[in-house]
Amino acid sequence: MSTEQQNIESTNNTDVATEATNTATNTTSTSTENTSASTTTQPTSTNTTETVPTTSTATTSSNDQTTTNSNTTTTSASTTVSTNSPPNNKRKEVDTQQPKYIETRIRKKAREALDLISNTKQRQASLFNLLGNDYTGPTEQQLEMIFRLFSRNGKTIGADELKSVIRAMGKRPLTRRIDKILNECDENGNGTIEMDEFVRYMQKKAMEKAKTLGLLGESDDEEEDENEGGDTDEEKEDAPKKKAANAKPKSKKSTTKKAATTNAAATTTAAAAITTTTAAATAPKSVMKQPSFFQPLKKGSSIVHFYTENAGTHINTNVELDQYSNPKGIEHDLGVEGAFTQFTILIGRFYNYSDLECIKDLKSKGFQTVEALTQKDFITKLPQSDLALIISGYTNDNTTTEQEFTDKVEEYHKVGKGLFIWNDNTPYTLHGNWVTQRLYGITANGNEPGKQDLTLGNGLDKQHFSSHLVTSGIVNLYEGITISSFADLTPANGKLEVLATSSQGNKIMLVSSTDPTKVDANCGRVVIDSGFTKLFAQFFSAGTSRYVKNCCVWLLALDHRFRLGVEVSGEIEKPKEQPVWQFLHGTWNDYDTDASKVVEEAYQEWLTNPYTDVRSVKSGAWAYQIDFKQNKQTNIQHHAHTTRDIRRVLKNVVKPTIN
Numbered sequence: 001m002s003t004e005q006q007n008i009e010s011t012n013n014t015d016v017a018t019e020a021t022n023t024a025t026n027t028t029s030t031s032t033e034n035t036s037a038s039t040t041t042q043p044t045s046t047n048t049t050e051t052v053p054t055t056s057t058a059t060t061s062s063n064d065q066t067t068t069n070s071n072t073t074t075t076s077a078s079t080t081v082s083t084n085s086p087p088n089n090k091r092k093e094v095d096t097q098q099p100k101y102i103e104t105r106i107r108k109k110a111r112e113a114l115d116l117i118s119n120t121k122q123r124q125a126s127l128f129n130l131l132g133n134d135y136t137g138p139t140e141q142q143l144e145m146i147f148r149l150f151s152r153n154g155k156t157i158g159a160d161e162l163k164s165v166i167r168a169m170g171k172r173p174l175t176r177r178i179d180k181i182l183n184e185c186d187e188n189g190n191g192t193i194e195m196d197e198f199v200r201y202m203q204k205k206a207m208e209k210a211k212t213l214g215l216l217g218e219s220d221d222e223e224e225d226e227n228e229g230g231d232t233d234e235e236k237e238d239a240p241k242k243k244a245a246n247a248k249p250k251s252k253k254s255t256t257k258k259a260a261t262t263n264a265a266a267t268t269t270a271a272a273a274i275t276t277t278t279a280a281a282t283a284p285k286s287v288m289k290q291p292s293f294f295q296p297l298k299k300g301s302s303i304v305h306f307y308t309e310n311a312g313t314h315i316n317t318n319v320e321l322d323q324y325s326n327p328k329g330i331e332h333d334l335g336v337e338g339a340f341t342q343f344t345i346l347i348g349r350f351y352n353y354s355d356l357e358c359i360k361d362l363k364s365k366g367f368q369t370v371e372a373l374t375q376k377d378f379i380t381k382l383p384q385s386d387l388a389l390i391i392s393g394y395t396n397d398n399t400t401t402e403q404e405f406t407d408k409v410e411e412y413h414k415v416g417k418g419l420f421i422w423n424d425n426t427p428y429t430l431h432g433n434w435v436t437q438r439l440y441g442i443t444a445n446g447n448e449p450g451k452q453d454l455t456l457g458n459g460l461d462k463q464h465f466s467s468h469l470v471t472s473g474i475v476n477l478y479e480g481i482t483i484s485s486f487a488d489l490t491p492a493n494g495k496l497e498v499l500a501t502s503s504q505g506n507k508i509m510l511v512s513s514t515d516p517t518k519v520d521a522n523c524g525r526v527v528i529d530s531g532f533t534k535l536f537a538q539f540f541s542a543g544t545s546r547y548v549k550n551c552c553v554w555l556l557a558l559d560h561r562f563r564l565g566v567e568v569s570g571e572i573e574k575p576k577e578q579p580v581w582q583f584l585h586g587t588w589n590d591y592d593t594d595a596s597k598v599v600e601e602a603y604q605e606w607l608t609n610p611y612t613d614v615r616s617v618k619s620g621a622w623a624y625q626i627d628f629k630q631n632k633q634t635n636i637q638h639h640a641h642t643t644r645d646i647r648r649v650l651k652n653v654v655k656p657t658i659n
Contacts, residue, residue, distance in 0.1 A: 149469075160589060164562060168562040175595045185197040191586015306335060306339050307334060313472060326473065326546065334472040339366055343387070361549050375399045379404070382409070386417065387555045388409075388419055392423050413523055415572060420555060424533055426445055428484075442486055442489060474546055474550075478542040479508065485508050485530055496512065565658050581646060585644065602615040610628075613627050615628065
């Protein structure tokens with residue numbers, strides 16, 4: 001045997017393909033093995049993810065201690081073994097069997113470094129860094145951002161929010177996936193999980209990918225996903241396909257009978273070499289595919305394609321600040337730079353005596369901007385835009401009536417499109433008041449001197465603004481030169497929230513409520529600001545640039561669209577009342593859409609034949625028994641036969657258009 005071959009064997013002394021070949025090609029080897037005749041070997045290797053396909057029930061066990069005679073080899077893929085073949089034949093055969101995994105010094109160093117890391121956050125960061133370009137999932141910071149985005153209390157999420165989180169990651173919010181994550185992360189069984197628990201779970205998924213790439217060794221005691229139902233798209237794809245009614249699975253006995261026809265020891269040994277060589281040339285499934293959480297995502301299929309990891313935060317330590325004490329850098333904006341090229345903003349400039357400084361900032365985000373200078377032009381261009389800015393004038397230009405103008409704007413609002421309404425001091429409130437009167441029954445009035453900076457805090461307090469996605473990366477915000485305000489918000493019935501109070505103590509900035517029980521799911525978001533002078537170059541001051549960009553990104557309602565399961569652009573259909581099935585896991589949680597339909601069909605069948613209370617239901621990879629009389633479901637495939645309470649409710653639901 002050549003020196004090169006010996007180096008390969010010493011580097012991969014546990015490699016399945018190399019060992020099988022050595023067994024086949026060394027008929028004069030001296031070994032401490034205890035063996036029996038076999039056509040293949042199937043040991044478990046700690047340095048490879050390959051499993052050699054088994055063609056016989058007979059196996060060969062090995063102590064991995066073999067002394068090789070370098071003068072012996074096989075001549076070809078035949079059943080005859082030659083002990084005097086030229087050495088170059090063996091070299092050629094071995095060279096075709098490239099080892100699946102070699103633990104290089106760099107990989108060994110990375111693995112050992114991970115084993116020494118005990119701090120959770122250090123370990124998370126290290127794993128993501130270790131994967132490098134091979135890691136296509138969200139970073140730890142992005143995971144935390146997504147969690148913050150959908151957590152209603154800022155601390156925990158339940159099953160409904162978890163569905164939004166999973167969908168915002170570009171994945172399908174399957175019921176079994178949600179249930180599995182809750183089971184693993186919800187330690188106290190109250191149906192909610194915390195941010196750290198969620199990130200740790202995703203860290204586990206990253207570790208699985210590291211193992212498929214050979215960066216980490218396999219753990220002997222690692223739990224298998226299929227035992228818990230799994231939470232990856234691949235497991236759904238790899239689930240057994242539907243078979244004919246009389247189809248029978250292949251049995252091991254039939255394989256044994258075939259193996260019995262192989263009766264020569266030399267033939268058996270040579271066949272093992274052939275089988276191993278073929279297997280070595282084919283990449284195993286575990287390498288060809290990765291955990292689905294980290295598959296490359298289609299552009300626009302995840303919220304991380306649009307929102308920065310700092311979304312919803314205001315200032316971090318060791319960050320450079322501008323003259324207004326706001327953090328510098330586009331990474332502190334709400335929206336990702338250049339990510340919004342598919343969206344168009346229509347600007348109705350009914351006050352047009354000064355240039356808008358914000359246009360170049362919006363274009364830096366990728367927005368297309370279109371201007372309209374008359375009411376008629378505005379409502380004509382409205383349907384082709386994704387959000388609209390209305391900069392109020394002081395008089396009707398008579399190209400439309402107030403009724404015609406507000407009818408079109410209301411229609412636009414009710415199909416999920418956003419409105420950014422700008423007023424200033426009276427009388428520059430005309431068009432804004434038309435719209436707010438129509439939608440909410442409120443109007444802005446007054447002529448308050450501004451010229452002050454507002455500070456992050458409670459938006460109901462004098463000279464403060466609230467923490468909100470539109471104020472991401474802002475600590476101080478200019479209020480404007482001359483300002484109107486809203487005296488009474490009672491007619492809005494909770495559909496609007498106060499974002500900021502002026503230096504004089506009046507409500508000057510409003511945003512749509514974030515409470516889904518107070519706003520219709522199909523309606524677009526609204527931001528109302530009573531100081532449009534801050535848009536002009538000479539008054540473009542503290543935080544205004546970032547504020548305008550953030551507002552336009554937020555008005556697209558991308559997080560809301562991911563929650564509903566609809567496309568990131570286009571119209572949102574009006575919700576329709578329909579039956580929804582729910583299961584109890586701490587709190588009542590909706591089935592995913594497909595599963596709910598399956599249960600509803602079984603329920604309707606039960607209504608026509610109520611004498612048999614239990615129905616068998618198949619949903620995805622799971623099979624359930626559902627007792628409609630007791631309103632309970634039992635997972636008959638899960639090893640624990642999990643039983644949960646279920647119920648049927650009628651809800652107004654927007655029909656999802658994406659999985």
